[in-house]
Amino acid sequence: MTDSLFGELPNQDLAGFTPVAQLSDLQRGRMRRVDVDGEPILLAVLDKMDSLAGVEVVAFTSLCPHALGDLSYGSLDNGTGEVDCPDHGYRFDARSGACVFPKTGPRLRTYPVHVLSNGTIMVKVERPAWMSARS
Numbered sequence: 237m238t239d240s241l242f243g244e245l246p247n248q249d250l251a252g253f254t255p256v257a258q259l260s261d262l263q264r265g266r267m268r269r270v271d272v273d274g275e276p277i278l279l280a281v282l283d284k285m286d287s288l289a290g291v292e293v294v295a296f297t298s299l300c301p302h303a304l305g306d307l308s309y310g311s312l313d314n315g316t317g318e319v320d321c322p323d324h325g326y327r328f329d330a331r332s333g334a335c336v337f338p339k340t341g342p343r344l345r346t347y348p349v350h351v352l353s354n355g356t357i358m359v360k361v362e363r364p365a366w367m368s369a370r371s
């Protein structure tokens with residue numbers, strides 16, 4: 237599940253997080269691609285009415301889990317937080333990674349996000365065990 241927080245964390249809580257962008261680099265409801273250790277990741281600022289900031293930053297892989305379509309060419313709905321894959325129309329919840337359409341589709345990889353008070357966006361990219369074993 238994607239977690240988006242604002243403010244400082246003790247250094248040990250930022251272990252594994254990588255700075256990837258500044259909040260000012262992002263536009264609400266638009267996706268921006270960054271690469272972390274060769275992994276294509278999309279960042280997005282979504283509305284979040286129940287938070288003080290009114291927004292949250294989410295991070296998810298650019299690679300569609302259906303057949304590796306590039307989600308950066310898809311569309312993002314800022315209200316629902318859903319992203320459509322341009323290849324076959326699968327739709328994912330960018331916050332949770334759940335496949336919204338079809339309901340039985342594969343899960344989208346999402347990453348924990350932390351936004352420092354200076355606007356630096358930190359993302360924690362955790363590779364699946366099978367990937368770590370190969371590198």
Ligand code: FES
Nearest residue numbers: 300303305321324
């Ligand atoms: S590759 Fe994304 S829906 Fe098929």
